[in-house]
Amino acid sequence: MPTPPSALAQLPIRRLTMDDLLACADLSENRGWPREEYKWGHLLTSGTGYGIDDPSGTGLITCCVVTSYGPGLAAIGMVLVAESYARQGVGRRLMEHVLAEAGDTPLTLHATANGQPLYEQLGFVETSRAEMVRGQFTFTTPAPDVPVRPATADDLQAILRLDREVFGLDRTHIITRLPAFADHLRVAEENGAITGFAAAWPNMETHVVGPLIAKDPATAQALIASLAAATERPLRTDIDVRHTELLSWVKENGIESIADNSVMVHSLPDLPGDWRRRFAPVTVAAG
Template sequence: MTEPSPAELPVRRLTLDDLPACLDLAEDRGWQREEHKWRLLLSVGQGYGIDAPDRPGGLLAAFVLTPYGTRPDGSAEYTCVSMVLVAERRARQGLGRRMMRHAIAESGSAVPFLTATPNGRPLYEELGFRDVGSLVFLSGTFTGEHPPPSGTSVRAATAADLPAVLALDAVAFGTDRTELLTRLPSFASRFVVAENGAGDLTGFAAAWPNPTVTIVGPVVADDLATARALTADLCTRAEGPVRFDVDTRHEELHDWLRTHGLDGDYRCSLMIRSADDLPGDIGRRFAPYSVALG
């Protein structure tokens, strides 16, 4: 029997019940089975997928769309497109393009952005996305430490810190991420804040578990010294190797991480469609929550 063309395969919304199928699809393409991250993505965002006609319960393709901010009409300001996957056996048949066109359509008036692998970048460029930056994935065993700036302390975050965390993040990220950040205490293995002598919050950061490393992110701070102090606290307390996805615009942080045991040269592109740049203040945004979330 002739297999249906990509245009004939319906795209449906995914739920947490589809988590095993998402993990199987990721593994099919050589990705890790990142259950912890997928569970968060399918909770704060909306997953979409195409069922596999030849494998009941399986998926041929998938992606996740995470909305940020709210306009007066109730629509999102931005959407982050992530986890764009097509089963190996149906690669290069137009399913990736089909899924991305669906993501753009579902974004509506919101501005879509994403982190593109080198393989995915040509398709995204064809669909109108443009580069606005890049990330380098660094990993290894952290070998240094960095004391907080004079008058600043780093400590574990508490529920009372959340309003100040949300306020700082709104400036750094440029739009509201309340739903995502309120899940950080349960998602992260460690969640810390920095505060000055007056008790004002000057930064926050978290680390969370992945199958083979502890990922550091987000890291949001008023300055580089505070970002280093937050990062050092998380990295020195992590069990095993850590990974830090550093924006190449933060050259000093990049060099400091390499000096203290982290290494790597894999790069991804930050891309956006229908806008000039990502919102927020890159001077305060030192590491993403995840490359799948911005």
């Protein structure tokens, strides 16, 4: 028997923990998304999860994760509502709770076509779009000859400085996790200076490329090619659609478009930092 709307409005919203990882993955699967348990583990440890327990006593009826970058920005991701509770105001209630918790902190998220109308009603505006691409890298069109090498522990401070400059905010708590979270971490180096970096982390049967920070498209291409050479898995990443040169190049190398999402902001005219050097996020769920 369906739960009455009045009863749904009374169900408490609580903070999620790592103990909720499987319930979050189950909810992803319920909505036709991959389970992505490895990514959920990263998000629940580096961010703050919110959810509502199913009144039946099994699992969650809705959840999301908020990754904070201090008072300047927080990213919302993995907003999910169980199919049996869809279109009953549950997602709106969760989002309104997140907005209230955020207070004056600006927010960003990647919205699917289905979710975008709700976010617009809540005051989010589109600032760009991101194209999700996936495929087996073919090396058909060579990358430019930009020096790329595996990152070492000695590179971490330079990576953090470059990331803060390009991202526009301090995300030390995310970047310092990359050596353990990612299978491969590469840096581009020219004349002794690091001009870009990229990671490839395991997600189901793919390696996700992200973050991808580079001084120009040529450097971004070299970093992707280096990561592709290190794995036999298909690559997946989310590239800002304004980076037309990079998108064309990855498609020449067997990577196909599979989705197109809206990059939205709340209480902010645009994302901080330099989008020209920010090619892909760690994950669309965390920025």
